[in-house]
Amino acid sequence: MTSANNTQVAPPAGRSRKRLRMQTKRVLWAWGFLALPIIFYSWIRFYPTLDAFWLSFTDWDLLSEPNFIGLDNYRHLFNDPQFWQVFKNTFTYLLVGTPLSLFFAFIIAYFLDRVRFMQGFIRALYFLPFLTTASAMAWVWRWFYQPVPIGIINGFLSDFGIAQQPFIRSVDQALPSVLATAIWAGIGFQIVIFMAGLRAIPQTYYEAARIDGLGEMAILRKITLPLLKPTTVFLVVFSSIGFLRIFDQVYNITTNDPGGPLNSTKPLVLMIYQSAFSSYQMGYAAAQTVVLFTILLVVSLMQLWVMRER
Amino acid sequence: MRKYLALTAIAAGLWGAGASQAHAVEIEYWQYLFDSRVTAMNELIDRFEELNPDITVKQTTFPYADYQTRLVAAKAAGKSPEVMQLFYGWLDKFASGKLLQPLSEDMFPSAEIEKDFFPIVTAMKRDGKYYGLPTAVRSLALFYNKKLFKEAGLDPENPPQNLDELVKAAQATVKQDGSGNMISAGITLDMAGQDQHWWREVLVRQFGGDPYKNDYTQVNYNDEAGKKALEFYTGLQTDEKVGKVGFMDEGQAAFRAGLAAMTIDGTFRLGSFSSIKNFDWGVTELPANADGLRSNYASYFANGIAAGVEGEKLEAAEKFLKFVSSKEAMDVWLKTVGELPARREAAMTDENLKDPIYGPFLKGLDYAHTTLFVDESAQRQVSIDMVNRVLLQDQAPAESLKQAAEAEQAIIDHSKK
Secondary structure (H helix, E strand, C coil): CHHHHHHHHHHHHHHHHHHHHHHHHHHHHHHHHHHHHHHHHHHHHHHHHHHHHHHCCECCCCCCCCCECCCHHHHHHHCCHHHHHHHHHHHHHHHHHHHHHHHHHHHHHHHHCCCCCCHHHHHHHHHHHHHCCHHHHHHHHHHHCCCCCCCHHHHHHHHCCCCCCCHHHCCCCHHHHHHHHHHHHHHHHHHHHHHHHHHHCCHHHHHHHHHCCCCHHHHHHHHHHHHCHHHHHHHHHHHHHHHHCCCHHHHHHCCCCCCCCCCCCCCHHHHHHHHHHCCCCHHHHHHHHHHHHHHHHHHHHHHHHHCCCC | CHHHHHHHHHHHHHHHHHHHHHCCEEEEEEEECCHHHHHHHHHHHHHHHHHCCCEEEEEEEECHHHHHHHHHHHHHCCCCCCEEEEEHHHHHHHHHCCCEECCCCCCCCHHHHHHHECHHHHHHEECCEECCEEEEEECEEEEEEHHHHHHCCCCCCCCCCEHHHHHHHHHHHCEECCCCCEEEEEECCCHHHHHHHHHHHHHHHHCCCCCEECCCCEECCCCHHHHHHHHHHHHHHHCCCCCCCCCCCCHHHHHHCCCEEEEEEEHHHHHHHCCCCCCCEEEECCCECCCCCCCEECEEEEEEEECCCCHHHHHHHHHHHHHHCCHHHHHHHHHHCCCEECEHHHHCCHHHHHCCCHHHHHHHHHCEECCCCCCHHHHHHHHHHHHHHHHHHCCCHHHHHHHHHHHHHHHHHHHHC
């Protein structure tokens, strides 16, 4: 019985083994090629990320061996009034920056899409700030925001008899001032992506809608916006991550008093940077990084869920 | 097999002998990137290599912004340079982190150091051992714009000598436009610059206080003197209206542009101000208080030897350190960088003291204090915030001062843990 079975089963088994081997070979080849980037990325990305989690439970200061101190860093963090201020700032950048910049980007893209005259040139003008080095841009804006005699904006205001504004020298106006710069810097990219999204909507839909007598607003609401959704989702996630990680604009505009005045513009990333590279509290900085990572993860997942295809 | 080993041993021996004949000891020297400092150091290295043909020194520089991080990271990677330049305020961190080794008493006897150098050198001493020696030191002085002084009817050769005169001169030189906006400052107010030191080590003392106690481990400015000092400083903006924090972005920028009559800054600014073409400027000692009490803040970058350097490299490093702390090196440094010599005999020459520019800085060195920082940028931030709370949030000076003292004490306590 056994021998009969063997003889009967053997041929197909042999054939499948051969096929498997072919498949295994192919898989092995694929993995062989993939291994290099995977190992590389694990080494420079995933390993440090995981290590940051471990470091957040230590008191590492770069110089001495890290000691395990449990949740002390997190306790310190949640009791640090600066952290809550910074937390609030970070979310202000996110919650004001993302909708505002997407709104303006869409409006500009929507109308620019209809302009035929010098469209490429105008688009390039909007895109230019995105190509400029953030630090150079921030420095120029820093001077724009100065009081007279050198601040252009205040000079303009005083020409019209309007009182001078302190801008980045005020705890209330500093964050909006920095945010305006950041929005201006990033909007070119969003416009270009929106325009690409608008182009991808087939003209036939619009033609059909117009034949049916739909008004422009209705077309916008019923056709353009729904069909633009994938683009919007991408931009919302992309720009949210950007605003949550805002650093260079803030740091360069407020370079003499980073994140100031009185921490009113300081985002989480800047606090991490200062804890790590100016105070060398690596463990504390790692704890902040873990918090930032969690926020980024939750916000991105929430956005993907809210804006998922229905 | 044995034969083979013997051959290898002989080969190794020969190779070793050859190497020691060439005797190329190479040591590395790190400092931060600043043109005139690099030029001066290149000249010193050339001279040193001429005197010690068996040693080569390789200089490496990094931008100041990440210089300290580079040193710390290099230590973590086990790749510290043999000799490094460091700010005296980093010593606590560097000594406890074992970046540096103490200087040997044979090569650098403490008694001799204390006899020859300005007293502020003791900021490099921990537990009776020196961890480094400076080539040059820096102090503060009052820079003033002679052109603006003349325009305001002040004598440009007679700058203010006390705080009252300072305020009067500032009132005379400040300019406002029709709507009351300041268009030229009497004196710059910039806590992120050198004003933090002026407030801490000079004004607090001049109003009768003593900013720190117990070797700078205890903040002591939260008292009447501290309050008066803070009120004087913020009063320059709020009451006298002779200056404005943030005017022209930075104090030194305002002065450079000819839009501020006075600014308090250090020797290190001489290089950048020397290129000013459209007005003459002068330097005078920081103003005294009504009783004639003067104070100053001195600081310096020292050179130290990395922990773990030994053998012939250590010998070479010690020779090099000795050379860059010599009178000869200090003369080169003064000429090239404009920073004051750290040795009395090199600094207090008649020629230097009579110099209209170096003179006031050198006089300041005699009565200067050196704050022992544990985390310079964090402590600076405390002072910036203290002034900002008063100026931007209308907090009472006493309240802001108390908050600052607590915050700074927390920073000090944290580092001593």
